Amino acid sequence: MITYHCPVCNKVSRKGSLDLARHMLGRGDKVHRDWVNSKGFKFSEILAAQFSSFGGDSYKGLAAVLEKETRVEEADPIAGAPPPTAKAAPAKAPTHERETEGQEA
Numbered sequence: 001m002i003t004y005h006c007p008v009c010n011k012v013s014r015k016g017s018l019d020l021a022r023h024m025l026g027r028g029d030k031v032h033r034d035w036v037n038s039k040g041f042k043f044s045e046i047l048a049a050q051f052s053s054f055g056g057d058s059y060k061g062l063a064a065v066l067e068k069e070t071r072v073e074e075a076d077p078i079a080g081a082p083p084p085t086a087k088a089a090p091a092k093a094p095t096h097e098r099e100t101e102g103q104e105a
Contacts, residue, residue, distance in 0.1 A: 004070045008035050017067035021059040024066070025050075039065050 004013045004020045008031050013020040024032050025046060033043045041062055049058035 003072050004066060005072055006032075007066075007070055008032050017063040017070070018056065018059055020066050020070065021063040022056075024062065025059065036062065041065075 001014065004017050005011070006013070006020060006023060008024075009027075011020075011023055013023060024036055025043070036043045036046070039062070046058045046062065050056075
């Protein structure tokens with residue numbers, strides 16, 4: 001599985017580099033803006049283009065840079081790597097129907 005990690009805050013995106021570009025611009029804080037600007041883009045121009053264009057065209061250039069610089073290939077769980085751990089739901093307490101049969105409230 002290929003993931004993309006934000007170079008600023010290390011957020012993981014499993015949906016793709018375009019999703020990570022949306023994250024970078026959606027955060028809007030100084031460190032994310034500075035990173036975008038350091039790559040030759042103008043943060044404010046990308047946001048302004050979103051209002052006048054359709055389909056996220058202004059994000060695609062940033063997504064291409066993010067794809068080159070932040071791509072991380074994770075181990076394939078089929079090839080022997082353990083799958084990501086998930087918390088199991090707590091087991092329900094067993095009900096004792098026999099104990100309550102025939103008792104009146």
